[in-house]
Amino acid sequence: MAVSEGIFGLNHRGKITFMNSAALQMLRYDRPGQVIGQESHRFMHHRNSNGEHLSSEQCSMRKAWSEGVAVYSDSEMFKRGDGEDITVEFSANPLFDDDKLVGAVVNFSDITMRKAQEERIWHQANFDQLTGVPNRSLFIDRLTTVLDQARRNNALLALLFIDLDRFKPINDQHGHDVGDVVLQTVARRIQASLRQSDTVARIGGDEFVAILPSVESSSDARIAVKKITASIKRPMEIDGQSISVGVSIGIALFPDDGECVETLLKQADHAMYKIKSTER
Known part of the structure; x- marks a missing residue:
């Protein structure tokens, strides 16, 4: 040395x-x-x-x-x-x-x-810089891990696909700075609606996902959806303006709707679009 x-x-x-x-x-x-x-x-x-x-x-x-x-x-x-x-x-x-x-x-x-420095680099590579929640890469990693655990323990797991409604008009009318605050607020509200053991991630512009490991039944996932929906729909006071945004949430369950990351994500996405289309 x-x-x-x-x-x-x-x-x-x-x-x-x-x-x-x-x-x-x-x-x-x-x-x-x-x-x-x-x-x-x-x-x-x-x-x-x-x-x-x-x-x-x-x-x-x-x-x-x-x-x-x-x-x-x-x-x-x-x-x-x-x-x-x-x-x-x-x-x-x-x-x-x-x-x-x-x-x-x-x-x-x-x-x-x-x-x-290594920790900063790792955090930048795995977390969404705007909202602070995990990004797609870390989401895939965590979903893979909890799926392995669910298989070993014969447990039920829920995946929620969360897509904001009427978000683009907010950016168009109020600017991207306000839109960023909306996304940050939404991320915090989703996290506050779930358990500490659950994972919330942002995987696209106004798209979030939530992993709910070890749920007792599909009704647990539906209860979580109701809590998230009610929380997100509350008006947000941003720069003296009252901003409201809607949300559509699809549910996919392991093992009923799929047994791998790709299938579960696809099924949750499909369920979300079905809900979005019926609400229009």
Whole structure:
């Protein structure tokens, strides 16, 4: 590893024996005396990359200094001296003296900025930038996952295809800025009408879908449709104007209406257009 990367040593009890200047700088300490003799897990390695607190027995570095096993992680959390957490990539290699395990040496790099950039890129690729709900790509991924679960558990699943009525005239009469606020409001209202376990996604201009896993019966889907419809049809106050929009919602059920992503989406879309045509 490069010299600019942090390096510190641990004895056979997991206490810090030395720390180089790069490590001190990354962890916001002024001098080695602030860290030497500290128990490494309690002092700096207390959480994993998901933010979950680790017990000393769960500490991955422990395997290096107590069992002689080399450890590598591409995403762990270290606590700095100022109390802030950083995301690090590290390797911990056991240290032997005449075949006797005496501790470990840990090399690490601060990858906080890199991870944040990766998360931003992932979010941009999977979420609709206007409404903040999942986009088509993430919707397909989540529907595929819940379909697999439904097959294993012999469960019923509902897919709702939600299409706004009279949305184009809003854009034409009030402008796209108002239309954008309408779409954002609709997304929030759909989410508020459903369970936390349900997924709402925007897959087109004024088209949304909702995945309702593990419904008890088709009546659960119809109840959800009624709630969404009532919520969306409430007038929206935007820039001092009262804006109203209609909605048509089609339902497709797994396994009755289809057993794959493409078929369910097609059936829900078809059901939505049948409703839209009868309401004209």
